[in-house]
Amino acid sequence: MADGQLQFDEREETGTRVLYLKGDLSVQTLARLEPILARQPAETVLRLDLSEIERLDTAGAWAIAQLEARMQNAGGRLDLEGADQPQRQLLETVAKALPQPPEDAPRRRSLTDRLDSLGRSTVAAGLFLAELAHVLGLFLSRLGRTIVQPRRLRLTALVAHCQDVGWRAIPIVALMAFLIGVVLAFQGSVQLRQFGAEVFVVDLIAISILRELGILLTAIIVAGRTASAFTAAIGSMKMREEIDAMQTLGIDPAEALFLPRILALLLMLPILGLVANVTGLFGGLVMSWIELGISPQMFFIRLIEGTSVNHAIVGMVKAPVFAIIIGVVGVHAGMKVQSNAESLGRMTSASVVTAIFAVIVADALFSIFFARYGI
Amino acid sequence: MDGADPIIRLRGVRNAFGPQVVHDELDLDIYPGEIVGIVGGSGTGKSVLLRTIAGLRRPQAGRIELFGQDALAASEAERTEIDRRMGVMFQDGALFSALTVRENVEVPLRAVTGLPARLRRELADLKISLSGLPYLAGDKYPSELSGGMRKRAGLARALALDPEIVFLDEPTAGLDPIGASAFDSLIRKLSGTMGLTVFLVTHDLDTLHATCDRIAVLAEKRVLVTGTMEDMLQVDHPWVREYFHGPRARAALATLERTG
Numbered sequence: 001m002a003d004g005q006l007q008f009d010e011r012e013e014t015g016t017r018v019l020y021l022k023g024d025l026s027v028q029t030l031a032r033l034e035p036i037l038a039r040q041p042a043e044t045v046l047r048l049d050l051s052e053i054e055r056l057d058t059a060g061a062w063a064i065a066q067l068e069a070r071m072q073n074a075g076g077r078l079d080l081e082g083a084d085q086p087q088r089q090l091l092e093t094v095a096k097a098l099p100q101p102p103e104d105a106p107r108r109r110s111l112t113d114r115l116d117s118l119g120r121s122t123v124a125a126g127l128f129l130a131e132l133a134h135v136l137g138l139f140l141s142r143l144g145r146t147i148v149q150p151r152r153l154r155l156t157a158l159v160a161h162c163q164d165v166g167w168r169a170i171p172i173v174a175l176m177a178f179l180i181g182v183v184l185a186f187q188g189s190v191q192l193r194q195f196g197a198e199v200f201v202v203d204l205i206a207i208s209i210l211r212e213l214g215i216l217l218t219a220i221i222v223a224g225r226t227a228s229a230f231t232a233a234i235g236s237m238k239m240r241e242e243i244d245a246m247q248t249l250g251i252d253p254a255e256a257l258f259l260p261r262i263l264a265l266l267l268m269l270p271i272l273g274l275v276a277n278v279t280g281l282f283g284g285l286v287m288s289w290i291e292l293g294i295s296p297q298m299f300f301i302r303l304i305e306g307t308s309v310n311h312a313i314v315g316m317v318k319a320p321v322f323a324i325i326i327g328v329v330g331v332h333a334g335m336k337v338q339s340n341a342e343s344l345g346r347m348t349s350a351s352v353v354t355a356i357f358a359v360i361v362a363d364a365l366f367s368i369f370f371a372r373y374g375i
Numbered sequence: 376m377d378g379a380d381p382i383i384r385l386r387g388v389r390n391a392f393g394p395q396v397v398h399d400e401l402d403l404d405i406y407p408g409e410i411v412g413i414v415g416g417s418g419t420g421k422s423v424l425l426r427t428i429a430g431l432r433r434p435q436a437g438r439i440e441l442f443g444q445d446a447l448a449a450s451e452a453e454r455t456e457i458d459r460r461m462g463v464m465f466q467d468g469a470l471f472s473a474l475t476v477r478e479n480v481e482v483p484l485r486a487v488t489g490l491p492a493r494l495r496r497e498l499a500d501l502k503i504s505l506s507g508l509p510y511l512a513g514d515k516y517p518s519e520l521s522g523g524m525r526k527r528a529g530l531a532r533a534l535a536l537d538p539e540i541v542f543l544d545e546p547t548a549g550l551d552p553i554g555a556s557a558f559d560s561l562i563r564k565l566s567g568t569m570g571l572t573v574f575l576v577t578h579d580l581d582t583l584h585a586t587c588d589r590i591a592v593l594a595e596k597r598v599l600v601t602g603t604m605e606d607m608l609q610v611d612h613p614w615v616r617e618y619f620h621g622p623r624a625r626a627a628l629a630t631l632e633r634t635g
Contacts, residue, residue: 026537027484027487027490027498027536027537028487030487030490030494030498031489031490031491031494034494057537057569058498058501058502058505058534058537058569059498059537062497062498062501086568086570089567089568090568090569093505093564093568094501094505097501097504097505098501098504099497099500099501099503099504099510100510340518342472342518343518
């Protein structure tokens, strides 16, 4: 479809204005056709001769129909000549289909609209927290029921999720913690050397990894891996109405889906945190040895003498809380998926962001709490 | 349409997925301005055939002529030109979810050089209205529309550049009977006024009755027969007979005869 040709000729014949159009009246020539038609005076009579038109498509028909409508509104008239049967039919169809924009233009956003949307988002935030509490409550009640009747536990599912959440995450968590240990040792040694206090790098590494970084970074990695996996798995089941089907078959989704997942996370995150602590200290040890010449024996002596076991306990106490946060957020986001694929993608990324954010907020609250009580 | 050159001409087309052969030695002619319905059992490759002709899939062997041009030997520029003269409506509309319906319809119009944004918008509105959607639907996102409206929006986008051939993949699947018959008459009307050639893949016997000039039956890896509805009733092939003489077919025929 090369660029179409369009020629026109305007004449005055026996008192009426006549417009001859030749060539293509199509979407290709519309940009040239429209100004010609737009400058025709609307309140007179115009004869439009289409006998030399080679091609007329809906775009061309639209331009003519627009002109006709404009002239009719202004009291003029458009006479069409030389259009063949299919062309006339097309013109008629297009004229009938001319879009009628609704009269009332969209209102500007007023102050009440803004207040309204502020109120709505506040309520939505409150509802969101309430829904999270609902999922947490479901989990705890099913957990309680399972403790009373251990036979209800879906052991196969639990083990499978433990493998997914825990075992498969070990390589990435270990590598991450090792590198963090290396970085801490390196950065710490550069700073502490200025004071001739290189040996305290061990305290620096031990306290920061055991107390904060080991478990926090593990939780962040697990949030990225597992919250998204929970959301995607439960969300796609929700999307295909599998969860509704479970309910009609008398299977409790909370017991069959939520409990094994969150419980697996609850069991595995402390172990992953421990792995991170050990590999983090190992990374620090290696770097201290290379960079500062602190021998491994020296490192261990300093570690045991200088670092209270409280730091490790403070770190590990957070693990179950992080696990529940990640699990609840992931499961909740999965249950919010609607029946289209976009919402699955949206909720998956939202669950990761929310889980990481919530983990960091919880960690900050823990810090404040422990600082208050001097632990 | 007798004597005219076919607008789509397939010769010896072969499509296979690994060892599984879907089409073999498949021939089909479609003439300008006709509405051809493609029927066939599940897995006979109706959608594969549509995708092959529409250029989304290269057949393993055979020849495809579109508008008298060899589509498989066409250069990239020629292929773009051919694509511009065809429109495809996918089963669920396949609208871009990040764009509103109007923006979706504007996408193909952006390829027209020198078309100002205002005209593009108004043309999109016209196509939306021609497809039978209300004006306000143009501002909505695909996820806010019902299945039937999404199909109409998909049709509006397929028709944006006034193509000569439109491919419709199961246009009435999942629609209620009222929506389906409205869609049938819409296809008929648009094909009549715009001179469209329609390649229609369907399972819906009512649609076949109401819209199609000719029916092509896919079976045994090729186009088994083509012909009008009346011709189909005479065909002596087990699948064809079961399809067109089954209880559903009789019901559809009966309604058609009653309404004339």
